[in-house]
Amino acid sequence: MNLPSAFEEKMQGLLGEEMDAYLACYEEPRYYGLRVNTAKISVEEFRKICPFEITPIPWIENGFYYDGERLSPAKHPYYFAGLYYLQEPSAMTPASRLPIEPGDRVLDLCAAPGGKATELGAKLLDTGLLAANDISSSRAKGLLKNIEVFGIGNVLVLSEEPGKLVQYFPEYFDKILIDAPCSGEGMFRKDKKMVKAWDEHGPEYFCNIQKSIILQAAQMLRPGGMLLYSTCTFDGRENERVIGYLREHEPEFQILDIAPYEGFCQGIPEMLEEPDGELRRTVRIFPHKMQGEGHYLALLRKGDLSTARGQAASDRALAAGERTAAKAGKIPEPLAEFFRDITFGLDAARLDIRGERVYYMPKGLPDLRGVRFLRTGLLLGELKKNRFEPSQALAMYLKKEEYRHCINFPAEDERVLKYLKGETLDVEELASAKEKGWRLVCVDGYPLGFGKLSGGALKNKYLPGWRLC
Template sequence: MFESAIKKLISGAKVSADYLAHVHTFLPEQATDDFWLACGSPLRVSVRVNTLKCSIDEFRQIAYRYCWGLEEIPWCKEGFWLKLADTEGQLSLGNTPEHIQGLFYIQEASSMLPPIALLNSLTESEPLVVDMAAAPGSKTTQIAAMLENKGIILANELSASRLKSLHSNLVRCGILNVSLSHLDACQLGDFMPGQFDYVLLDAPCGGEGTVRKDINALSEWRLSQINEMAQLQKSLILSAYKALKPGGVLIYSTCTLSKEENHQVADFLTAETNAETLSLKGLFTGAEKAITPQGYLHVLPHLFDSEGFFVAKFRKPQSTVNDKQPVVHYASPFHPVVRKLKQQVLDYYQNHFGLNVLPDGYKLLQRENEIWLFPQNIEFINQYIKINRAGFQLAQVYPNKVKSTHQMASCLGNAAKEQKLDLNSEQASMFIQGNNIETDCNDIRSGEVLLKYQGHIIGIGQNQKGKIKNRLPRELVRDNLKF
């Protein structure tokens, strides 16, 4: 059986002989066949419902309409494995209007574990959270939804090229409480020592757990590269722990399998600091199948028919004394909106859309002619770290005009009571392709109009005597997409 499993795995690919030998350092002998059979099998499609925009019951109705089979993911009540209908010509999952509207996030099931482990014992109502390696945003958006857009999340990403996709996913999912930074996460603990209630370090890793997506991920595997990666991970986890408040919680996770990048890095933290390990044994029904003697989760691909993943949870003792305080480095380019202009903006949205654009816990700030919506205490982070983007741009203001952004429509538009236009599938297709729309909309006033498709906002346009001028940002246009 083992030989047939290996043949299935390496058909058309090449698995490093070093890895074949290395597997036995973390895999029980009796599980070898099951492990390789899982690695050689297609990965199940999984999604997470974005409860900021869509209820689980509504998603079940969407799935019924598409004839998707649903299986609940045991560790995430918003997560489902999908069995897609085999219908010729059906849209790919990422091209469905519901995905474009941010109603769900395509996310591997195991990837949902770290945020669940991080916040399953949440006590603060307005926590300060950092996701140290955030792009493309699956875990950041999951945390924001779990917090219901309360508190502040610092989403850090070292790769400048990935910040754009991260920001795009935040807007699509209606996230309000995230600030983006672009720094080496090894420095985070020095910039903001002892400041965060919760720290998620989903560390860069060798990626062995993703073999079901790319069988060639194992072709160039070398233990020397794994050991080099482990040194980086040790620097990152020390920085993460340093950034943690006394009493705060840290999650360390990877999508790899080797103990060098997982158990040994977690053990390193407890050896070098006073970190307390919190067992994940009771995190979900069945977790005991993946639990290690230390209380870590070591999710092998065959255990839950998923990707491989590792999760460890720690707490900094309340008695810990911070030996260093953060130093103010930056002055924000934003300033408070003067009272008259603030009232003009609030009145515009209330009168034109029947919409309150200033939720509790947020405030409006200004940069030149731009009006932005920020979490209330954003300056706390801004003074210590250079923020790439924060909150979102609500509008541009001119002497006699307020011009809304697509971000406003995506993040707040569903709450509007007026100036909403329902599009049919042909009109929605034209809009997503970047075209203007001709429509009979006598009940819609001139000016900005929020465009809906199947009950949810898809964008914003400008009504000019029945012709809707398309205001979809060019980077979101999909030239040939038809719903």
């Protein structure tokens, strides 16, 4: 592989005697990984039903390697059921090292296409809030789809400049992840197009963007909260120097230790003009030392949880929650009728009806007027002429045992692929000709979407934009 001479010279200075080993890794095939959605299935259960050979990624509890040259996991029904996400192994590391607790308010600031956001959302276990933002509206649409496939309902999907979000979310979030836009040096082996992009926009271009983003994120983190900063590049200007810049402007931030793995390398204090030994707590991942691509991670805490500013943020959050509850109204009868077949209770205080669409909102959201967003909460469905039509997002959010009317197919049943292609299904042996109404379609017990039963046939309601080509 032809690498830019300026890049090779820089890496020689960084790696020294290890340079030959680093260059040799470009002659090796890239690694492919999948990450289990633990909000839908345990790792143990997934391993029992997994239809192809997988090998554990040793530093990721729910991550596995697969043979990407031979296998196509994105075409299997379990992928459409949201049981796993396909992700480069090293890229799984940031979300795995940000400690998420039930009830946390979490922001993924540069979230598309959703590899890290989906893991953060799964860790929340349908509590708290996942806010996922990407400045590109087109990329944010793909982000929204991946979040909905994963069955995450306590969500806010935004497409906004990070700086604008500060005025809406001052000291609001408990945890923030910044997978910053970068020069992509760590991904040269995975995607050769990144080399050309590096020639056009290298580290000097990105480092100022990164510094701006991390300071904006700092203003949205509550005192005592944690921030994880990551890139897929090797350049110190985009890594250690960005962390140094944050601490220069926000000295209350402390660098924390990251859960270790034998292949992790320490951050390099010498990247700063005034070396900071604390930077050794940050992590560098090199592809010649681990079975994955290049990455950088830094975990930080903002000050002390007990400060007065933290109390002020809590007071604002409580007030926001009270405003949400105050506008609650009666549940519309068509919606109430549908939910009589669902086994979890519907909290009227969390409903938000906009035109025909019905949303189930997370608690305690601030006033979002003026913000560009693609989704607030879980889209339950639409009210149309005294009837309710459930959404694809609701189907993915539900578990089989939470809806009374399900049709379950084994993965090898040819009707599963027909359903994913949008075809009407013959289900006479599964339902009598007299039965009618909504059915949750599942594969081996995991929801794929809805269908409408009538006369032994299931009319397909799988979302057209998601259908298998």
